[in-house]
Amino acid sequence: MKLFATLRFKILLSYVLVVLFALSVTAFFLDRSLEKHALQDLHSSIGIQAGLIAAQLDLARLEKEDTPYLDAFVTKSGRITGSRVTVVSASGRVLGDSQQSYTEILKMENHLNRPEIIKASGHEAASVTRYSHTLKKEMLYLAVPVRDGQRVAGFVRLAIPMARVKRVMSSLRRTIIFSFLISALFALATGWLVVWLTAAPFGEIISGSKRFASGDFTCRIPLRSSGELRELAETLNSMAAEISRRMREAELRRLELEAAFRDMSEAIVVTDGAGVVTRMNPRAELLMKARGMNVPGMRLTDISVVPGLAEAALKALSGGSQVSREIESEAGLVLSVIASPIKENGGVGGCVLVARDITEPRRLENMRREFVANVSHELKTPLTAIRGCAETLLNGAFEDKESGPAFARTIHEQAVRLDNLVNDILKISYAESGRAVLERSVFQLKDLAVDSVRAVKTLFEKKQIDFTEEVPGGLVVNADRDKIFQVMINLLHNAAKFSREKGSVKISAIDLGREVKVTVEDSGSGIPETHLPRIFERFYRVDKARSRELGGTGLGLSIVKHLVELHGGHAGVESVVAQGSKFWFVLPK
Ligand code: ADP
DSSP, rough: OOGGGGGHHHHHHHHHHHHHHHHHOOOHHHHHHHHHHHHHHHHHHHHHHHHHHHHOOHHHHTEEEEEEEEHHHHHHHHHSSSSEEEEETSSSSSETTTTTHHHHHHHHHOOOOOOOOHHHTTSSSEEEEETTTTTTTEEEEEEEEEEEEEEEEEEEEEEEHHHHHHHHHHHHHHHHHHHHHHHHHHHHHHHHHHHHHHHHHHHHHHHHHHHHHHHOOOOOOOOOSSSSSHHHHHHHHHHHHHHHHHHHHHHHHHHHHHHHHHHHHSSEEEEESSBEEEEOOOHHHHHHTTSOOOOSSSBBBHHHHHHHHHHHHHHHHOOOOOOOEEEEEEOOEEEEEEEHHHHHHHHHHEEEEEEEOOOOHHHHHHHHHHHHHHHHHHHHHHHHHHHHHHIIIIITTTTTTHHHHHHHHHHHHHHHHHHHHHHHHHHHHHHHHHHOOEEEEEHHHHHHHHHHHHHHHHHHHTTTOOOEEEOOTOOOOEHHHHHHHHHHHHHHEEEEESSTTTOOOEEEEEEEEEEEEEEEEOOOOOOOOGGGGTTTTOOSSSSSSHHHTOOOSSSSHHHHHHHHHHOOOOOEEEETTTTTTEEEEEOOO
8 A cells, every 4th residue: 555545644644734834833923923022122222222322422522523532432332232333413424433443434424314313313213224335234223312402412323233133033043943843843753653543453454354355254353442443343353253154154055065966866967058067966977977077068968878868958948947757778777857947037047957866766666566467477376276176166076076186186285385375475575675684593504404404304205315415513603593494495495396306415515714605406407597697586487387386486596595685695506407506605604
């Protein structure tokens, strides 16, 4: 800031101007009045001196023009007064002069025409300032008439050089100027002090305001002043505190929104009115395979790997209303998309595109639909058989001793099948529901293997299957025993079902450190490779008719998979057609 523009300078300048003006006016009038008084004093003092000298003068000797006497008289009077003393006769002749010798007096011209003598002829003392041709300098003359009764007998004149008067005057003026300067200096110093004290709080307020303006709201203006300035500083401080509080709140809101924008499971893309991307959240970058690209500034149509997205956004921009649709990408991704226009000044200033990946919910929905269809279908076959047999029995076969019991047996078989099916459906629904609770206990795997083999023993014996059990003793797991028992039973059942007569089945287990791997191996029909990836799916069977014939529900392996996964493990299969299958599952210990 320029010095001349500062408040301090302005206050100081006005202060100094006022003081200087007041001092100058005072000095001027003081000078004038002192000069007047000094001159008056001088005049009256030399007037008195002249009067006294005139009174001392011997009138008779003056009349006689006794020059030796008069010369001695003026010399003496001149010495006493320190002035030039001249005695002039009534006719104007100079009779004596303290600064001129006797011979010089004779040469002096008649003084009757001198202004002071002319004036003094009127019986009054008269003074005149003029140039002395005798002494060649400016002199102050004062002449008094010497009276003899009413008659003027002569004149006594006193003269002092004007230089002396001027010396007195200039000494007087010097004193005034000196006092003026001292007063001015003092005024300047006190002015500066007053200005400094008054303007200092301004400086603090200005520097505080500048810091506020630059965004630093942590500083506070010191409250050193009082009155209006203190009020101003307090107001600015509370304003800064309020702004800072609001900014913190706004920043918090921004961070919350930013976090929501960043971490939302939905993909969000914001475009301007021309479909140029302005913002995109990480989920959208992932969806559009735009990671690492400098997306803002690019057209949505240029980056959208799912064409329907850009189309929805453009439609919302051109139509000015919300567009919602489901889009299925070539990669099998199902997206639920909502494109909302951003209305701005009556027009469309941009668009917010929200895309939600609904592939998994859609898949689950399809699976559920498929499951219901499968269950209905599976239930329909035994129910149709039961109904057919029951109707036949009711229509008379009941009486027939041969076919009657056969129909009743079929009804029983189908009812057992229905029961198995419903049980398996219940098991899998329970395992999938998320409500299944594991009741863990530590148990020996070998004991479990022996128990499960005992449960399927009759099946093995029926087919004369050669059975080996190679589970090492001492291998323990912490798991839900009933559920792992169910897994073993399902695998052993399948091994028995799909083995040929006199085949072989082996159950073994190995310690993998943190996990155990249990394998059930058979020398049965095996499974063609194409079926292997889907073999653990619900109701998936390589040969439906054969499976039904063998009393299968198509849910056994799916139950195995779910129960093992419930334990944090996984199950798998290796199989070679006509050689046999190897089903295994891995459990964390
Ligand atoms: P199922 O009740 O039909 O046995 P699973 O889910 O247990 O249902 O098995 C599904 C299908 O997997 C069976 O229908 C069968 O085709 C095949 N499978 C299961 N285990 C074996 C095995 N040990 N040997 C050959 N095929 C098998």
